[in-house]
Amino acid sequence: MRDNVFYTTTADYVYHELRSQILTKKLKAGQRLPEIAIAKRLDVSRTPVREALRKLANEGIVQLIPNGGARLTAPTKEEIESTYEVREYLERLSVKKAATRITPLQICKLEEQIEKEEKSFEDKDLEGYLEINKRFHSIIAEGSGNVVLAEYIENVLSRTYVYMVFYENFFDFHDNPSLDEHRAILSALSRHDEELSVQLMKDHLDLSCQGLLSKPRGEQR
Template sequence: MLKKDLVVHSTLANQVYQHLKKRIINQELKPGTRLIVSHIAAELGTSLTPVREALTSLTKDGLVEMIPHKGACVAKPTRKNFEDLFVVRKVLEGLSVRLAASRLTPADIQTLDELIDRGDSILSAGEAESWIEMDMKLHGFIAQKSGNELLIEILSGIQDRIHIFRLLTVGWPDGVKRASQEHQAIVSALRRGDVEGAEKLMMEHIENTLRVGLENEE
């Protein structure tokens, strides 16, 4: 195969991957939905190979699972999946806020305050999905400010799974109110320069998010 053909093929596989990933994350494709290669290829007007490669990548991401005698399906996260995810998330985000604490400027603190204020407005308006987006931005902003490229990369790599957890388990409005209060406490600790306090509050926040989320799922 010519190099040009390889590039085109790779681009097609990535386009299929991004298309399916977006639909899974947005819950257009619900957990347990079968992903039939021939149907997807026909829908997108592509050959079978890019679809198979996209499904392989999504399986590695944990968004798709291969079930014997059934084929590819949108992954249906279990309680254990979420518990494992949040054990890792708690450690990573605790480290993230610890590293960010010494690097945050007054302007950065103001940005965090503005995100929290925006979240409160969204909460008042009853817009659950918009609040989830704000939540992702706040946690992502702190991660970026850690200055640790590897940590940022690892956190980015599990964001899709975290986002699915948010969508499946968001506790509206009580759970969101609790999370908003915890965000405020974390930012207040950062404003005071209380590094250990901010780390402790972040880790407790992640633990509470898992606990409340699993309660909402039951």
């Protein structure tokens, strides 16, 4: 347990601690992640650290180097483009399916996420903002009715949000363009407008990708 949060396993605790440190920029792109040092700092054995690193590697956040330990990914322009290409393909499919299947309860949940997103942006809470943003897209994926598709989207969301942490400077903006884009997507889904939902999702992800690619790869902000 940590800060009144209960974890099912020690590996789960280590995973969330490392991910939190990434999201709060305490760990930087390309930084080495030595098992012994992490285990000592978190007061756990090396086994759960190894399991947590494998999970992060499966999400594309960590690279496991044969005989070289682990390090945070430092994505190139090509890797970011490739990841967003996959994300756009999957999310266009999920929002298309969700447009005809989404339930009133899921619409309400999306509305709640938008309200939370607005507050987290005002509070400059990066970790909260990213988790809420991710939840918004996950609810749409769940609304597709395709469990496998939702699992793939969950994975690719983790990758792209870490890229955003590495290369985006969220709170220099006076407003949050993503918020209006989310509102537009929600409106289209509420009207069960399949074609518009797909187009709005495509535009939303294109703008997100372009914003990341405009940042120098070596810039850590």
